[in-house]
Amino acid sequence: MSIGIADSGMLVDLEVKMMPKSTRNTGKTWTPTDVSQLRNLAKHNTPTRVIGLKLGRTEDAVRSKAADKNISLKPTNQSPYDRRE
Numbered sequence: 001m002s003i004g005i006a007d008s009g010m011l012v013d014l015e016v017k018m019m020p021k022s023t024r025n026t027g028k029t030w031t032p033t034d035v036s037q038l039r040n041l042a043k044h045n046t047p048t049r050v051i052g053l054k055l056g057r058t059e060d061a062v063r064s065k066a067a068d069k070n071i072s073l074k075p076t077n078q079s080p081y082d083r084r085e
Contacts, residue, residue, distance in 0.1 A: 024056035030065055038062065038071060045075045 025034075034055055041051045051073075052059045066073050 026058070035065065035069060038065060039069070042066060042071050042073050048073050 030038075037055060038051060041054065046054075048062050049059050051057075052062045055062065057065075063073065065071075
């Protein structure tokens with residue numbers, strides 16, 4: 001994507017690099033281990049974005065698979081990540 005910016009009367013063309021949405025598992029099928037990890041991370045209130053990063057999936061892919069497997073991503077009333085004191 002290009003953006004034109006006026007600089008001292010001159011138009012400067014800047015190339016803006018967008019972060020790709022692809023991850024290391026894009027297009028790969030979900031293994032039973034992946035689904036098990038998803039279920040465990042969701043149970044421990046891990047944010048959806050963090051689950052995606054841990055599994056190498058996009059946030060949308062995590063939400064979609066969770067919906068397919070009836071896994072709730074809504075946080076429960078406890079502190080996230082099972083913090084230890």
